[in-house]
Amino acid sequence: MDNDQRVQLRVLGISYTQLQMGAFALIMAQVNGPYRIPIMIGEAEAKSITIAFEGIDPPRPLTHDLLLSILNEMDAQLVEVFIYKFDNGVFSSELTITSEGRTFTVDSRTSDAVALAVRTSAPIWTTPEIISEAGFIINASTSRMQRPDAQQDDPADDAPQQKSADSLEQLEQLLKKMVEDENYEEAARITKIIEERKKQK
Numbered sequence: 001m002d003n004d005q006r007v008q009l010r011v012l013g014i015s016y017t018q019l020q021m022g023a024f025a026l027i028m029a030q031v032n033g034p035y036r037i038p039i040m041i042g043e044a045e046a047k048s049i050t051i052a053f054e055g056i057d058p059p060r061p062l063t064h065d066l067l068l069s070i071l072n073e074m075d076a077q078l079v080e081v082f083i084y085k086f087d088n089g090v091f092s093s094e095l096t097i098t099s100e101g102r103t104f105t106v107d108s109r110t111s112d113a114v115a116l117a118v119r120t121s122a123p124i125w126t127t128p129e130i131i132s133e134a135g136f137i138i139n140a141s142t143s144r145m146q147r148p149d150a151q152q153d154d155p156a157d158d159a160p161q162q163k164s165a166d167s168l169e170q171l172e173q174l175l176k177k178m179v180e181d182e183n184y185e186e187a188a189r190i191t192k193i194i195e196e197r198k199k200q201k
Contacts, residue, residue: 006125009083011053011118012036014046026114028124035135037126039091045111052118064115074099081113083126086134168197 012029024046026039041049048064050056061069071078076099085092093113095106108116117124175190 005128006082007031007033007035007128007131009037009124009126011049011114011124014041014050014053026111028114028126030131030135034137035131036137037131037135039110039114040089041111045109045115048115049111049118052115064112064119067116068119071097078116078120078122079103080122081108081117081124083110083113083124083130086130091130091134168194171197 008031009028010031012027015025015027024041024043026041026046026049028037028039029035044063048062051058051062052064058065076097079096079098081093081095082105083091083093091110093108093110095108095113095116097104097106114124116122171190171194175194
């Protein structure tokens, strides 16, 4: 992909989710833009990213500190992280590394890639397609979050509904509420359920 078409991201923060034991939501934000992307990660990765993001010096090096030390000893540098795929709720990333005049890429879990990026200040990039599919956008006029492809609010949405709890309409209304409340991890889960329901129709 042309570098001019890629979208740069930054770490906005990490929040705990009760959807799954030991799961956290890594919130990535578009640099100079309104989009937000929630990425589900494990507890160890969340701790590692938080420590580096907050500038905390752990008493013993964590796994990502060890990897960075190895890169430094090999006179290698992390050039960038590229989140290049989003499939069935899973993000795939690659690291671009330079060493002794050679540049190469290595596949990586996104959580590991971000953990290294925050330690080196390496830029994090993704594609416009991933932003559109997995991201949320801030509605500047209302200071709310909404899906890029979401329909505008209809006053009729506030009327009493007699739909079943598991209907697509009900799920979409719930999604809007989660986004308005900035509950990104729950919104991501509901979005995935909606997509699966639509595939079954």
